[in-house]
Amino acid sequence: xxxxxxxxxxxxxxxxxxxxxxxxxxxxxxxxxxxxxxxxxxxxxxxxxxxxxxxxxxxxxxxxxxxxxxxxxxxxxxxxxxxxxxxxxxxxxxxxxxxxxxxxxxxxxxxxxxxxxxxxxxxxxxxxxxxxxxxxxxxxxxxxxxxxxxxxxxxxxxxxxxxxxxxxxxxxxxxxxxxxxxxxxxxxxxxxxxxxxxxxxxxxxxxxxx
Amino acid sequence: xxxxxxxxxxxxxxxxxxxxxxxxxxxxxxxxxxxxxxxxxxxxxxxxxxxxxxxxxxxxxxxxxxxxxxxxxxxxxxxxxxxxxxxxxxxxxxxxxxxxxxxxxxxxxxxxxxxxxxxxxxxxxxxxxxxxxxxxxxxxxxxxxxxxxxxxxxxxxxxxxxxxxxxxxxxxxxxxxxxxxxx
Numbered sequence: 001x002x003x004x005x006x007x008x009x010x011x012x013x014x015x016x017x018x019x020x021x022x023x024x025x026x027x028x029x030x031x032x033x034x035x036x037x038x039x040x041x042x043x044x045x046x047x048x049x050x051x052x053x054x055x056x057x058x059x060x061x062x063x064x065x066x067x068x069x070x071x072x073x074x075x076x077x078x079x080x081x082x083x084x085x086x087x088x089x090x091x092x093x094x095x096x097x098x099x100x101x102x103x104x105x106x107x108x109x110x111x112x113x114x115x116x117x118x119x120x121x122x123x124x125x126x127x128x129x130x131x132x133x134x135x136x137x138x139x140x141x142x143x144x145x146x147x148x149x150x151x152x153x154x155x156x157x158x159x160x161x162x163x164x165x166x167x168x169x170x171x172x173x174x175x176x177x178x179x180x181x182x183x184x185x186x187x188x189x190x191x192x193x194x195x196x197x198x199x200x201x202x203x204x205x206x207x208x209x210x
Numbered sequence: 211x212x213x214x215x216x217x218x219x220x221x222x223x224x225x226x227x228x229x230x231x232x233x234x235x236x237x238x239x240x241x242x243x244x245x246x247x248x249x250x251x252x253x254x255x256x257x258x259x260x261x262x263x264x265x266x267x268x269x270x271x272x273x274x275x276x277x278x279x280x281x282x283x284x285x286x287x288x289x290x291x292x293x294x295x296x297x298x299x300x301x302x303x304x305x306x307x308x309x310x311x312x313x314x315x316x317x318x319x320x321x322x323x324x325x326x327x328x329x330x331x332x333x334x335x336x337x338x339x340x341x342x343x344x345x346x347x348x349x350x351x352x353x354x355x356x357x358x359x360x361x362x363x364x365x366x367x368x369x370x371x372x373x374x375x376x377x378x379x380x381x382x383x384x385x386x387x388x389x390x391x392x393x
Contacts, residue, residue: 006367006370006371006374007297007335007338007339007367009317009320009374010320010335010336010339010340010370011340013316013317014339014340015238015241015242015314015315015316015340017234017235018234018237018238018241018248024230024233027233027253027256028227028230030254031226031230031256031260032226033256035306108313148243204240
């Protein structure tokens with residue numbers, strides 16, 4: 001086979017192009033618009049494709065989690081499985097994300113994503129115990145929603161030997177990069193049966209099964 | 211990006227619209243190179259292009275965009291586990307990025323040949339064959355001279371030819387062999 005034939009074969013095997021972007025204009029507006037730009041409101045009424053929001057866990061020396069954050073609705077999970085995490089919202093809108101085990105981190109982030117909170121949450125997990133017990137505050141670049149994260153009961157999760165992810169883990173860092181927020185910074189999704197959200201009288205929680 | 215007076219801003223947005231027209235192109239590029247979330251990578255590249263619009267070449271922004279997407283993909287891969295045996299990899303986390311994602315459903319022989327190439331060679335071939343860049347554009351996207359790129363492309367073609375020949379040779383029963391045996 002000649003070199004040219006190789007290129008022809010390679011061209012013939014070219015995968016199909018990405019499907020056309022339906023919300024092209026909305027995405028353009030989200031990229032270029034400044035706060036207050038009326039195009040943002042238009043863009044948000046469309047079924048926008050999210051840009052940097054798919055929750056993911058990246059393993060390595062550290063673990064990065066990316067999620068879009070947003071409002072809070074609280075469905076008590078009816079599953080009999082032990083909860084992997086709990087997300088508690090206070091009357092002032094701040095969130096406490098308690099992840100009982102490191103293996104539940106992904107589910108917690110997915111739940112945050114499902115809440116349509118806006119902003120990008122980065123969580124770094126490292127080996128070893130937490131230097132300071134308790135939740136860590138996720139730093140924010142503006143006066144956005146306050147979020148705290150807690151791993152385990154006191155900031156450290158010990159996975160026993162013989163179990164996946166065996167070892168001691170702690171949250172090393174948590175930060176939120178502001179994204180395209182709604183007008184009030186928090187979107188409160190519709191009510192879920194038997195639950196309330198944004199309560200001014202007390203805390204509400206979302207529990208996730210492990 | 212800094213604020214612009216209204217008139218200037220319109221012009222800047224019009225300029226950016228030309229760059230943004232390549233969104234689908236870079237989404238495909240990211241997808242074909244194994245991005246976990248090609249849409250997100252492409253969107254991030256466009257956000258970078260908007261912030262650094264002055265750096266984006268006016269005549270043809272595709273090489274610049276590809277370079278940006280490639281850097282984002284590399285950053286994504288750097289956050290992957292070095293080996294599959296690390297403890298965190300046991301937490302059912304996502305698998306390491308694969309340069310040629312299986313969902314592309316390539317001819318197995320061709321896929322094996324491409325995987326056998328170095329990243330440099332594979333990228334040189336794919337920029338031309340899949341992304342329809344000219345050698346000059348591909349060279350710009352890689353930050354190298356045209357001459358150097360042509361040399362790399364030539365070597366890559368030759369290497370892939372060899373790989374495919376080897377694949378064909380070791381293939382236990384090729385269709386042609388089957389036909390020959392039947393007749």
